[in-house]
Amino acid sequence: MPRERIKILIADDDSEDLELIEEHILMVEPVAQLHKFTDGSSAYAYLSSQADGELPSLMILDYNMPGLNGAELLAKLKKSSRYASVPKIILSTSNVAQYIEESLNNGATEYIVKPHSMKEMTELAKKFVALAMQVNHSIGR
Numbered sequence: 001m002p003r004e005r006i007k008i009l010i011a012d013d014d015s016e017d018l019e020l021i022e023e024h025i026l027m028v029e030p031v032a033q034l035h036k037f038t039d040g041s042s043a044y045a046y047l048s049s050q051a052d053g054e055l056p057s058l059m060i061l062d063y064n065m066p067g068l069n070g071a072e073l074l075a076k077l078k079k080s081s082r083y084a085s086v087p088k089i090i091l092s093t094s095n096v097a098q099y100i101e102e103s104l105n106n107g108a109t110e111y112i113v114k115p116h117s118m119k120e121m122t123e124l125a126k127k128f129v130a131l132a133m134q135v136n137h138s139i140g141r
Helices: 016-030 041-050 071-076 098-106 118-138
Strands: 005-010 033-037 058-059 088-092 110-113
Touching: 005 016, 005 041, 005 118, 016 033, 016 118, 033 041, 041 058, 041 071, 058 071, 058 118, 071 088, 071 098, 088 098, 088 118, 098 110
Parallel strands: 005 033, 005 058, 058 088, 088 110
Antiparallel strands: none
16 A cells, blocks of 8 residues: 655745755655745645645744744644644754744754755755654554
């Protein structure tokens, strides 16, 4: 029986970063279903419109975005238990301690500084895919 495709939400206002993340995830898992947004508000609107069984298996959020930044989006998601089982990763160019602490306090599973090499990005994509597959497996998808 074929496994259900993993669903990953990616929110990043930098179109080049969004494309790079997408490219590497699809290189690792070609049938991954990606939902991409360029701001936290549209990502939140999308998530709010989804049925519980249609939520993504992983959320990858940039910290600095218009509308809602990554930490603000996390804070909104934290108010509802329906998002509790979905890992939320902040992927940012910034390593400011305050941003890291705020993100983790608001429910980020992990805060990762964006890699500088293609090899590191590929390794990160493998980690993302493995995490999403683990969530799919644990909820029986």
